[in-house]
Amino acid sequence: MSENPLLAPIHGITLEDYSAACAKMGSGLSEDQIAKALGVEMPVWQEANLLWQERMKEDATYQIVTLFGQHFGTADQHPKFSNLQAVVSPEATGYIEKIKTDKDFYQELEVARQVAYDYGLDGASWIADQYGISIGDFQIAASLWNEQIHRDIAADSQKYMRTQDAYKEKYRQKFATAQGGNVADDIEF
Amino acid sequence: MHNTEKNNTQSYLDRLKKQAISQENYGAEIKYDEANIQVYDCPECGAARALGDGLTVCAYCGYQFMTVKLSDGIHIKKGNNS
Amino acid sequence: MFGFFKNKYDNPALLEEIRQTEEKWFVFLDKLETRLDELCSAAVPELIALFNEDSDPYKRAHSRMLTGLMGQISQMQQKAIEAKEEHIIPFMHASSAVLPDLISSAGRKYHDRLYRFQMACFDRHHQFEDKVNEGIAALRSTEGNADLEAVYQRQLTEFERIKDKFSCKQCGGKLILQKMFFIATYIQCPFCQTQNTYTPSTEMQMLFHQARSLAEQRTKHLLLIYEQSRPKNPALYQQYLRSMFDEWNKITPDMLEENERFYQRLLKDHSINHY
Numbered sequence: 001m002s003e004n005p006l007l008a009p010i011h012g013i014t015l016e017d018y019s020a021a022c023a024k025m026g027s028g029l030s031e032d033q034i035a036k037a038l039g040v041e042m043p044v045w046q047e048a049n050l051l052w053q054e055r056m057k058e059d060a061t062y063q064i065v066t067l068f069g070q071h072f073g074t075a076d077q078h079p080k081f082s083n084l085q086a087v088v089s090p091e092a093t094g095y096i097e098k099i100k101t102d103k104d105f106y107q108e109l110e111v112a113r114q115v116a117y118d119y120g121l122d123g124a125s126w127i128a129d130q131y132g133i134s135i136g137d138f139q140i141a142a143s144l145w146n147e148q149i150h151r152d153i154a155a156d157s158q159k160y161m162r163t164q165d166a167y168k169e170k171y172r173q174k175f176a177t178a179q180g181g182n183v184a185d186d187i188e189f
Numbered sequence: 190m191h192n193t194e195k196n197n198t199q200s201y202l203d204r205l206k207k208q209a210i211s212q213e214n215y216g217a218e219i220k221y222d223e224a225n226i227q228v229y230d231c232p233e234c235g236a237a238r239a240l241g242d243g244l245t246v247c248a249y250c251g252y253q254f255m256t257v258k259l260s261d262g263i264h265i266k267k268g269n270n271s
Numbered sequence: 272m273f274g275f276f277k278n279k280y281d282n283p284a285l286l287e288e289i290r291q292t293e294e295k296w297f298v299f300l301d302k303l304e305t306r307l308d309e310l311c312s313a314a315v316p317e318l319i320a321l322f323n324e325d326s327d328p329y330k331r332a333h334s335r336m337l338t339g340l341m342g343q344i345s346q347m348q349q350k351a352i353e354a355k356e357e358h359i360i361p362f363m364h365a366s367s368a369v370l371p372d373l374i375s376s377a378g379r380k381y382h383d384r385l386y387r388f389q390m391a392c393f394d395r396h397h398q399f400e401d402k403v404n405e406g407i408a409a410l411r412s413t414e415g416n417a418d419l420e421a422v423y424q425r426q427l428t429e430f431e432r433i434k435d436k437f438s439c440k441q442c443g444g445k446l447i448l449q450k451m452f453f454i455a456t457y458i459q460c461p462f463c464q465t466q467n468t469y470t471p472s473t474e475m476q477m478l479f480h481q482a483r484s485l486a487e488q489r490t491k492h493l494l495l496i497y498e499q500s501r502p503k504n505p506a507l508y509q510q511y512l513r514s515m516f517d518e519w520n521k522i523t524p525d526m527l528e529e530n531e532r533f534y535q536r537l538l539k540d541h542s543i544n545h546y
Contacts, residue, residue, distance in 0.1 A: 008260070009257075009258075009260065010260055010262065011257055011258075011259045011260055011262055011265065012255075012256075012257025012258045012259065012260070013257065038257070039255055039256035039257055040255045040256075040257055041229065041244075041254065041255060041468070042455040042468065042470070043264075043265060043454065043455040043456050043457050043468060044244075044255060044257070044259065044262075044265060046454040046455050047262040047263050047264070047265055047454065048262070050263065050454065051262055051263070051529070054526075054529040054532070054533065057529075057532075057533045057536065058529075058532045058533060058536055059536075060536050060539065060540065117335075117338040117339075117342070118338065118339065118341070118342025118345065118346075119339055119342055120205045120208050120209055120335050120336055120338065120339025120340075120342070121208070121212060121335060121339075122212060122214075122215060122331065122335055124215050125212055125213065125214070125215045128215065135215070172346075179201070179204060179205070179208075180201065180204065182343060182346050183197075183198060183201055183306060183310055183343045183346075183347070184303060184306050184343070184346065184347045184350060186194070187299070187302045187303055187306060187350070188299070189295060189296070189299045189354040189357075189358050194306070194309070195309060198306070198309050198310055198313060199313060201343075202310075202313055202314055202317055205336055205339050205340070206317055206321060206336055208335075208339075209321070209332045209333070209335040209336040209339065210321070210332050212332075212335060214327055214329075214331045214332075215331075219327070219328070219473070220473065221472070221473045221474065222470075222472060222473045223472050224433055224469070224470060224471050224472040224475065225469075225470050226437045226438070226439075226440055226446065226458070226467050226468070226469050226470075227440060227467065227468045227470070228439075228440040228441050228465060228466070228467050228468070229468065230441075237441045237463070237465040238465060238466045239463075239464040239465060239466070240459045240464050240466060241464065244457065244466060263454075263525050263526070263529075264452075264456055264457070264525070265457065269457075
């Protein structure tokens with residue numbers, strides 16, 4: 001069985017290591033902390049960071065980026081990062097735990113995040129402000145729920161669409177009210 | 190009535206702009222650092238690190254600077270393994 | 272058989288309803304268009320000012336304002352679609368159902384009227400959608416292009432300024448940077464052989480990530496030539512891509528090998544999609 005050369009470690013940093021590192025950086029760890037956790041110095045980490053991205057750009061099969069996404073989701077369990085947590089409030093810890101264990105909560109927040117942009121807010125910042133959830137944690141949750149959500153859509157796409165639409169409507173109203181209504185509210189057929 | 194609508198549109202724009210400016214960019218202010226040079230001597234024995242000895246292990250006391258095996262990267266190469 | 276239908280079908284009430292519905296639809300879309308135009312005209316100078324005033328290199332405040340406006344435009348589009356689905360289309364079906372057969376001379380006049388109503392409403396809607404696209408384009412045009420050439424020049428100048436200003440932290444010997452590094456790099460002292468770690472400035476590190484955009488800016492004219500070719504000529508795309516990568520490699524020569532692989536992949540992808 002031949003191994004895909006594109007999956008070989010770069011400076012001893014495996015794809016799994018790299019994916020977890022990216023997730024952890026998104027969750028608030030610094031590059032210094034990442035390099036230390038991986039047992040390397042900054043120049044080595046930065047080369048590996050660059051070169052893993054190049055591998056993904058080179059790979060027309062999408063195998064690497066797919067694996068990257070999967071490993072991203074299991075970052076919390078990666079042994080090299082088990083002792084490192086970003087500093088968060090107890091409340092935020094609860095919400096971070098919730099998006100990774102409660103699918104409905106995750107999906108609702110994912111829609112809220114998107115709708116925020118339609119109302120002039122940065123969605124990621126809004127989620128961070130309201131719930132203390134970082135981009136990295138959100139992406140980890142996305143990776144964890146990815147397969148299940150695809151199964152849900154395949155099983156009953158109408159139901160999925162209805163749920164999504166309901167969330168969209170809820171947050172459109174919420175953000176519209178906060179901004180004093182929509183610009184064309186007074187125009188009716 | 191026409192003017193009120195225009196005013197409403199303008200006040201919406203003013204509020205939108207204000208909100209866009211006041212929302213903090215994710216990750217806070219960008220910190221601009223100058224270029225710098227550092228050395229990281231061996232924390233065990235204080236020895237400096239020479240090119241010939243490789244980057245990963247202290248040539249004098251065996252302390253491990255890095256626990257990985259370097260491969261051929263951009264500037265860092267396999268030959269930099271101690 | 273046809274004699275039976277020689278009695279004219281007469282329904283002036285329906286004709287009036289068609290006329291009124293059409294007028295209402297036009298008035299509704301006129302109002303939406305006026306509001307759209309007001310919004311975009313007023314927004315453009317504000318967006319431009321915001322872009323220029325924002326010290327953030329990624330211009331995120333401008334981006335937030337822009338997406339908020341897009342959201343409002345989207346809301347107006349949705350309003351028009353919902354009104355069409357609620358008031359125009361059901362009305363068309365209901366009216367059509369009460370009419371006699373199309374092939375009868377009695378039915379012909381009414382079917383024609385209904386058909387013209389349908390066409391007029393749909394055309395007017397397309398017109399509105401065109402105005403929406405114009406508005407979106409106007410708002411997007413406020414996304415200024417950061418002057419990447421100037422940014423690059425500043426970094427080149429800065430590099431010339433600092434490249435011989437560093438000393439080995441071990442022995443104090445002069446260190447000369449042989450080239451622009453964009454990431455943390457080990458530099459060997461020529462005197463005592465010690466490995467120093469050089470970390471480029473934040474701005475230099477940022478330039479690395481802007482290199483491709485700068486290369487694309489420099490070769491935009493070649494991409495345009497390809498895009499305007501009829502039929503699309505893949506050789507022209509390759510010419511553009513090769514040129515863009517050559518420029519990219521001038522800015523970050525250390526990435527040449529990696530870039531070559533990426534170039535090959537993009538070329539392959541493009542030829543697959545092209546044919």
